Amino acid sequence: MRHIALCLLACLSLWGVEIDKETGLKVAKGLDVVKANCTACHSASFITQSKLNREEWLAAIRWMQETQGLWEFDPETEDVILTYLSTQYPQANTSRRRPQLKAEFLPK
Numbered sequence: 001m002r003h004i005a006l007c008l009l010a011c012l013s014l015w016g017v018e019i020d021k022e023t024g025l026k027v028a029k030g031l032d033v034v035k036a037n038c039t040a041c042h043s044a045s046f047i048t049q050s051k052l053n054r055e056e057w058l059a060a061i062r063w064m065q066e067t068q069g070l071w072e073f074d075p076e077t078e079d080v081i082l083t084y085l086s087t088q089y090p091q092a093n094t095s096r097r098r099p100q101l102k103a104e105f106l107p108k
């Protein structure tokens with residue numbers, strides 16, 4: 001058992017992923033800015049469950065700004081946030097999930 005625990009610890013640190021205990025977000029450059037701006041209204045699990053590219057992250061932010069009362073960011077802050085999000089929670093293009101069925105193939 002001990003060996004397994006030790007191995008797990010070693011693997012995790014080799015992997016290099018450290019998780020912020022407060023939010024569950026990955027510890028990386030920009031985390032403080034993301035924490036300050038993105039966890040006020042909802043939990044960070046919205047972020048950790050998303051896998052988006054930079055444009056899609058920007059679109060999500062614009063959507064919240066237009067419809068959910070998210071405040072505007074200055075360009076530097078926005079860049080830090082987008083870089084953090086698209087690096088730590090990037091688009092998943094390795095999904096093995098089959099594409100959605102087209103509407104005409106679904107039961108009526």
Ligand code: HEC
Nearest residue numbers: 037038039040041042046047050060061064068069070081
């Ligand atoms: C002013 C409040 C507010 C702030 C601040 C905020 N959000 Fe949101 N966000 C929302 C609301 C409201 C929803 C929709 C919740 C729901 O669907 O129940 C949402 C939804 C989301 C979703 C899910 C979108 C989807 O398609 O389901 C993601 C991802 C997200 N937010 C990320 C972020 C990120 C990243 C930030 C920081 C840049 C942020 N949020 C800051 C209000 C906020």
